[in-house]
Amino acid sequence: MPAWAQSGSAGLRTDLPTLDGPDVRLTVGHSPFTVGGRTGHAITVNGTLPAPLIRLREGQMARLSVTNTLDEDTSIHWHGVLLPFHMDGVPGVSFPGIRPGETFQYEFPVIQSGTFWYHSHSNLQEAMGHYGPLIIDPAGADPVAYDREHVVVLSDWSFLHPHEILDRLKKSPGYFNRSRTTLSGLMSGEDGMSLEERRMWGQMRMDPRDIADVNGTTYTYLVNGHGPAENWTGLFRPGERVRLRVINASAMSIFNVRIPGLAMTVVNADGENVRPVETDEFQISVAETYDVIVRPTDDRAYTLVAESVDRSGMARATLAPRMGMTAEVPPPREVPTLTMRDMGMGGMAGMDHSGMDHSAMGHGTDHAAMGHGEPAAASMDHGSMDHDMRNPENAPAGMAVGVGVDMISPDPANRLGERPMGLEDAPHRVLVYTDLISLAPNKDQRSPSRALEIHLTGNMERFMWGFDGRKFSEIVEPIRFERNERVRVTLVNDTMMAHPIHLHGHFFELVTGGPAGHQPLKHTVNVAPGSKVTFDLTANAPGDWAFHCHMLMHMHAGMFNVVTVRPLDGAAS
Amino acid sequence: MIRLLMCLVPLLLVAGAATAQDHEHRPPSAQTPATVPPTADPYAGHDMSPAPEPVDPHAGHDMGAQPQTADPHAGHDMSEQAMGPPDVPTSADDDGRPRQPPPPPAALSGPAHAADAIWGADRMAGARDLLRRENGDVRATAVIVDRLEVGFDDGPESWTWDVAGWTGGDINRFWWKSEAEGDFNGEIEGEVQALYSRAVSPFWDVQAGVRQDFGEGGENPTHLVLGVQGLAPYWWEVDAATFLSTEGDLTARVEVEYDQRITQRLILQPRVEVEASASDIPELGLGSGLTHVEAGLRLRYEIAKEFAPYVGVEWSRELGDTADFSRAAGGEPEHTRFVIGLKAWF
Numbered sequence: 001m002p003a004w005a006q007s008g009s010a011g012l013r014t015d016l017p018t019l020d021g022p023d024v025r026l027t028v029g030h031s032p033f034t035v036g037g038r039t040g041h042a043i044t045v046n047g048t049l050p051a052p053l054i055r056l057r058e059g060q061m062a063r064l065s066v067t068n069t070l071d072e073d074t075s076i077h078w079h080g081v082l083l084p085f086h087m088d089g090v091p092g093v094s095f096p097g098i099r100p101g102e103t104f105q106y107e108f109p110v111i112q113s114g115t116f117w118y119h120s121h122s123n124l125q126e127a128m129g130h131y132g133p134l135i136i137d138p139a140g141a142d143p144v145a146y147d148r149e150h151v152v153v154l155s156d157w158s159f160l161h162p163h164e165i166l167d168r169l170k171k172s173p174g175y176f177n178r179s180r181t182t183l184s185g186l187m188s189g190e191d192g193m194s195l196e197e198r199r200m201w202g203q204m205r206m207d208p209r210d211i212a213d214v215n216g217t218t219y220t221y222l223v224n225g226h227g228p229a230e231n232w233t234g235l236f237r238p239g240e241r242v243r244l245r246v247i248n249a250s251a252m253s254i255f256n257v258r259i260p261g262l263a264m265t266v267v268n269a270d271g272e273n274v275r276p277v278e279t280d281e282f283q284i285s286v287a288e289t290y291d292v293i294v295r296p297t298d299d300r301a302y303t304l305v306a307e308s309v310d311r312s313g314m315a316r317a318t319l320a321p322r323m324g325m326t327a328e329v330p331p332p333r334e335v336p337t338l339t340m341r342d343m344g345m346g347g348m349a350g351m352d353h354s355g356m357d358h359s360a361m362g363h364g365t366d367h368a369a370m371g372h373g374e375p376a377a378a379s380m381d382h383g384s385m386d387h388d389m390r391n392p393e394n395a396p397a398g399m400a401v402g403v404g405v406d407m408i409s410p411d412p413a414n415r416l417g418e419r420p421m422g423l424e425d426a427p428h429r430v431l432v433y434t435d436l437i438s439l440a441p442n443k444d445q446r447s448p449s450r451a452l453e454i455h456l457t458g459n460m461e462r463f464m465w466g467f468d469g470r471k472f473s474e475i476v477e478p479i480r481f482e483r484n485e486r487v488r489v490t491l492v493n494d495t496m497m498a499h500p501i502h503l504h505g506h507f508f509e510l511v512t513g514g515p516a517g518h519q520p521l522k523h524t525v526n527v528a529p530g531s532k533v534t535f536d537l538t539a540n541a542p543g544d545w546a547f548h549c550h551m552l553m554h555m556h557a558g559m560f561n562v563v564t565v566r567p568l569d570g571a572a573s
Numbered sequence: 574m575i576r577l578l579m580c581l582v583p584l585l586l587v588a589g590a591a592t593a594q595d596h597e598h599r600p601p602s603a604q605t606p607a608t609v610p611p612t613a614d615p616y617a618g619h620d621m622s623p624a625p626e627p628v629d630p631h632a633g634h635d636m637g638a639q640p641q642t643a644d645p646h647a648g649h650d651m652s653e654q655a656m657g658p659p660d661v662p663t664s665a666d667d668d669g670r671p672r673q674p675p676p677p678p679a680a681l682s683g684p685a686h687a688a689d690a691i692w693g694a695d696r697m698a699g700a701r702d703l704l705r706r707e708n709g710d711v712r713a714t715a716v717i718v719d720r721l722e723v724g725f726d727d728g729p730e731s732w733t734w735d736v737a738g739w740t741g742g743d744i745n746r747f748w749w750k751s752e753a754e755g756d757f758n759g760e761i762e763g764e765v766q767a768l769y770s771r772a773v774s775p776f777w778d779v780q781a782g783v784r785q786d787f788g789e790g791g792e793n794p795t796h797l798v799l800g801v802q803g804l805a806p807y808w809w810e811v812d813a814a815t816f817l818s819t820e821g822d823l824t825a826r827v828e829v830e831y832d833q834r835i836t837q838r839l840i841l842q843p844r845v846e847v848e849a850s851a852s853d854i855p856e857l858g859l860g861s862g863l864t865h866v867e868a869g870l871r872l873r874y875e876i877a878k879e880f881a882p883y884v885g886v887e888w889s890r891e892l893g894d895t896a897d898f899s900r901a902a903g904g905e906p907e908h909t910r911f912v913i914g915l916k917a918w919f
Binding site: 073085086090091092093094095096097123166167170171172175178179180181182183184199202203204205390392393394395396397398399403404405406408409410411412414416417433434450451452453459461462464466471472473474475480481482483485488490492511512513532534542543544548555556557558559560564565566567568 | 657658659660661663664665668669670671672673674676677679680681682683684686687688691692693696697699700701702703704705706707708709710711713715743744772773774775776804806807808833834835836837878918
């Protein structure tokens with residue numbers, strides 16, 4: 001029996017169904033979905049939420065037929081899987097989509113291994129349940145040793161239709177936020193902001209508590225389709241090495257994941273092995289995956305907590321030797337508040353040399369710089385701040401600085417070495433991107449021949465999102481690469497929100513400053529508010545590929561573009 | 574009174590400033606780990622039995638080099654030992670707006686759309702059009718009941734509606750607005766506007782259209798409208814417009830509102846409205862200059878974000894010659910009334 005088959009819990013329903021090759025049949029349709037005693041309308045694959053676990057093996061030919069029983073087009077994108085572009089499953093980019101009643105056959109050679117997932121790339125079906133895990137076993141021995149494994153699919157479920165959610169955000173961008181700063185919060189000190197800070201945020205017309213556009217006021221956070229009360233339980237025998245394949249299949253939710261009492265050794269990120277690194281908590285942005293090894297030795301239950309980044313709710317599961325055991329569920333922690341670094345004033349807070357120093361990165365430092373007349377803050381002319389916070393001189397020539405751009409980061413910092421939002425003061429170890437080191441050496445170690453800068457832009461008040469100031473609907477120029485070109489791409493986040501940016505068909509190497517030739521490979525990277533992220537890309541997959549923010553509402557509101565890689569193969573070129 | 578209202582919010586804010594100081598001084602215990610992490614399992618993670626890749630001499634944390642003892646500080650100290658991520662310069666580090674180096678010519682070779690040759694240009698064109706609309710071209714329609722209220726003062730009860738709505742995309746929208754006042758004896762006086770609205774900057778729309786007045790008086794002019802609507806610094810919602818009537822009279826109106834959240838659901842809203850006229854318009858009872866000022870304070874409770882009943886007080890006064898016209902007609906130029914109403918949107 002393969003290790004994965006031992007996975008699973010009786011839970012409150014049967015475990016995830018598993019499909020393995022070579023021929024996999026999937027049917028997309030409408031299903032009822034029940035959580036927390038309430039039933040809503042979901043779009044599912046083979047009738048389950050999440051969709052079936054697909055298990056393939058490196059070196060095989062994958063044949064996956066998808067039948068659409070909806071009354072609208074559908075599609076499946078194999079997230080993180082390297083394949084010919086016309087099998088990537090993005091309607092309008094890779095193929096025309098799957099029409100109602102039609103069956104589409106995906107066929108591609110499986111040339112990698114790791115933890116991946118799949119989801120609809122049509123309309124907002126993914127936000128209604130159309131997602132599932134995809135695991136590819138290596139052709140040879142797995143460098144990761146483990147005795148048992150569980151798939152942990154994190155997601156967010158709302159009884160509001162995703163179009164209704166977007167409609168509310170268009171009319172009232174703070175609609176779902178019930179943690180805004182208030183007068184009582186100011187007077188009691190609970191808001192954690194000085195009057196001067198508040199004045200500055202107000203002057204900019206920005207909300208320092210705009211952490212998540214959609215949150216626990218409408219979402220129930222799920223683990224493998226189970227709400228917190230249903231408590232999905234994964235079993236283990238004390239002493240076993242348990243591999244948890246954590247996938248964030250959310251539409252809009254970033255999670256902070258921890259298992260109080262258990263250290264986690266991160267061994268794989270986005271399907272690519274990394275040198276093992278032990279931690280106590282990690283942040284997983286939308287569409288990322290992390291594999292961690294835990295080794296519970298005691299005969300007791302452990303709670304897996306996946307707290308929404310704005311602390312408006314959590315997904316919860318239990319790891320236990322036997323069904324029915326539970327452990328304490330910690331209450332949500334304090335709501336984070338955005339800082340000057342989130343405004344793209346990375347160097348201005350006087351932190352340029354201490355940016356890597358976790359102990360100095362708490363609220364204390366930010367507040368000292370912001371509200372109490374530290375030189376950096378004192379020298380700032382508030383009258384001209386509005387201008388400085390949206391100075392076109394800080395953008396490349398090709399960027400459109402119009403209605404859709406409410407801010408341009410004046411001094412974006414590289415925050416890959418910083419603890420993620422809300423975990424600055426966590427009294428335990430926290431994974432940062434610079435901890436990730438590719439286990440295998442990078443295949444292409446050429447120096448980049450070209451640098452490219454792409455700005456992530458938005459207007460929070462109008463809920464507009466785009467790249468370089470343009471929504472995709474405005475008919476934008478694609479991002480063009482020459483085949484096998486090596487390019488150093490820097491993403492600059494000109495917004496105060498995090499954006500998980502995903503490139504289809506490729507893995508890029510995060511430039512972390514780590515060991516040479518072992519830059520971590522990612523298909524999705526979370527670009528922290530007001531920050532910049534640099535990656536090296538070898539554009540070795542000819543064709544057209546989607547490139548977008550994986551916050552589904554941001555994508556739907558325009559943060560999307562097409563990447564072209566030319567020349568193509570054979571006759572098509 | 575207006576000045577008093579304008580000062581009220583800052584005063585309240587200042588009152589809370591001292592208590593806000595406490596926040597930074599966290600107890601030192603919060604900085605120290607509450608729990609000692611379990612001993613690192615040397616066998617957790619990768620099976621190191623195969624020979625590891627050649628070890629990078631600069632990697633102090635390479636597990637391959639020291640497989641026996643996992644670094645207990647892994648994930649924390651690493652970035653302090655290393656140099657951290659390199660600071661790749663961007664446009665923000667450059668004077669002027671730098672041009673991006675163009676892609677190599679070969680990047681522009683081949684077909685515009687790679688999938689056309691495989692699936693057919695016709696089907697792909699339709700799918701591309703849908704893709705374009707699904708990634709940015711969001712349309713919406715809103716109805717906003719800003720004030721729907723009953724007012725109480727010395728005279729008979731009165732009512733007010735102040736409603737609006739819009740439909741369209743991010744840049745171009747159709748707006749309609751209507752305001753009216755009346756009593757429960759059938760008296761009614763009001764206006765309705767139809768406007769084309771265009772977003773011209775991140776926070777501001779320019780609006781142009783027509784306004785039709787209606788009411789008992791018989792003088793119900795039609796106006797051309799040109800205005801701006803948006804969000805001023807410090808979250809003041811502003812709606813300012815000038816009106817040119819078919820009689821050639823030029824008037825203007827500015828409305829300003831602010832939401833002061835007391836708690837997440839309890840919101841105090843100061844609101845000021847000022848009207849002016851460029852000339853004497855006796856048939857409408859208006860004198861030139863500032864004609865009318867209104868200041869209100871409404872306290873609402875958001876049962877839902879879209880549904881918030883309120884109570885409040887509103888003071889209004891006619892100014893200058895307008896007040897004289899009013900007195901001549903036997904009216905009072907100054908009113909204070911208590912209001913009960915509803916703010917809602919959908």
